[in-house]
Amino acid sequence: QQQVKQSPQSLIVQKGGIPIINCAYENTAFDYFPWYQQFPGKGPALLIAIRPDVSEKKEGRFTISFNKSAKQFSLHIMDSQPGDSATYFCAASESTDKLIFGTGTRLQVFP
Amino acid sequence: EAGVAQSPRYKIIEKRQSVAFWCNPISGHATLYWYQQILGQGPKLLIQFQNNGVVDDSQLPKDRFSAERLKGVDSTLKIQPAKLEDSAVYLCASSFLNTEAFFGQGTRLTVV
Numbered sequence: 001q002q003q004v005k006q007s008p009q010s011l012i013v014q015k016g017g018i019p020i021i022n023c024a025y026e027n028t029a030f031d032y033f034p035w036y037q038q039f040p041g042k043g044p045a046l047l048i049a050i051r052p053d054v055s056e057k058k059e060g061r062f063t064i065s066f067n068k069s070a071k072q073f074s075l076h077i078m079d080s081q082p083g084d085s086a087t088y089f090c091a092a093s094e095s096t097d098k099l100i101f102g103t104g105t106r107l108q109v110f111p
Numbered sequence: 112e113a114g115v116a117q118s119p120r121y122k123i124i125e126k127r128q129s130v131a132f133w134c135n136p137i138s139g140h141a142t143l144y145w146y147q148q149i150l151g152q153g154p155k156l157l158i159q160f161q162n163n164g165v166v167d168d169s170q171l172p173k174d175r176f177s178a179e180r181l182k183g184v185d186s187t188l189k190i191q192p193a194k195l196e197d198s199a200v201y202l203c204a205s206s207f208l209n210t211e212a213f214f215g216q217g218t219r220l221t222v223v
Binding site: 004006034036041042043044045046049089091095096097098099100101102103104 | 115142144151152153154155156159166167202204206209210211212213214215216217
């Protein structure tokens with residue numbers, strides 16, 4: 001019940017494409033759902049986060065869609081760029097601490 | 112604003128040896144976390160401190176792992192004795208009053 005399932009494991013898109021990464025959770029007590037971006041040799045960095053009281057949140061080219069009834073949330077990257085190539089992790093927690101991370105999605109954006 | 116500092120960046124040890132990692136959180140951040148990230152997986156929380164007190168260490172293998180946060184600032188994570196399966200990146204993170212967690216670059220440990 002504490003798991004966060006993430007898919008796909010890897011994703012390859014052309015520049016300008018819209019990669020979509022999906023996550024699912026079981027614990028209905030989770031109320032904080034962040035997405036982290038990690039480049040090789042670096043620690044994860046917060047990209048965008050959502051609370052379950054809204055169904056969508058946009059920050060620049062990044063959008064989170066949240067479906068509370070299905071216990072699923074997803075990350076959309078609009079107009080993807082080669083610089084977006086990184087590993088993306090979804091996470092969930094009952095507050096903002098004790099994050100439970102998904103297994104990660106390696107995104108490659110080709111020019 | 113300086114980020115979370117960790118050292119060393121890399122460490123190679125033989126199994127059954129001991130190793131220690133150091134973390135200096137962002138100034139003013141009362142909450143400090145240690146995560147273990149095995150290659151190809153997401154980070155897994157090992158221990159959480161609030162100031163110098165332990166909030167959660169339920170996933171810390173206490174027979175070999177220990178951590179402390181003296182004076183509520185810097186923290187050290189120790190493994191003794193190390194096993195092959197401890198090979199991973201050890202990430203330290205800090206946050207201010209239950210807000211966003213900021214991660215350091217991590218220490219990559221290889222146990223041979």
